[in-house]
Amino acid sequence: MANVNVKRVKSSEIEFKDRLVSIQRVTKVTKGGRTFSFSAIVVVGNENGVVGYGLGKAKEVTSAIAKGVDDAKKNLVKVPVLKGTIPHEQLGKFGGALVFIKPATPGTGVIAGGAMRAVLES
Structure with missing residues (x-):
């Protein structure tokens, strides 16, 4: 299925709210031991049809969330909204x-x- 109606949006001059969908602690096992890091999936939106998602990875939780928000602002799409809902199925x-x-x-x-609630409310 090709998304021909997906319109990309630039993140400048738009006020966004971000929601954390999931955060996970991941482990890399090496010969020297275990290395722990975190990955975070974040959804941003303006609650008026512009939404984006992003994945951030870092050694600390706050850094992973911040990277996820930055990544989400780079992947914005415009979803048509009529009277607070989508126009068709x-x-x-x-x-x-x-x-x-x-x-x-x-x-x-x-x-x-x-996760769907976070995306639809954003």
Whole structure:
């Protein structure tokens, strides 16, 4: 499936809110022992149709989150929003994952959990 309607957005002059989707401690095992680091997945958005995601890796949690936010601001896309919802149903597939998003009536709110809630609220 080709995304022909995805529009890239520049991050200058837009106020973003960031949400942490997940953070993990990862380990690299070497001959000299274990080296611990952190990876963070972050979603940023302006709550009006511009959203981006990023992955940050560092030795400390705060550095990983900051790198994730910077990476997310480089990967922004514009999602069409009409009256607080998407205009029509969307179906996406990547690997074994299948994502189906459909528009909601006014006043319903976001009915999703986990990472999808973070993306849709951003």
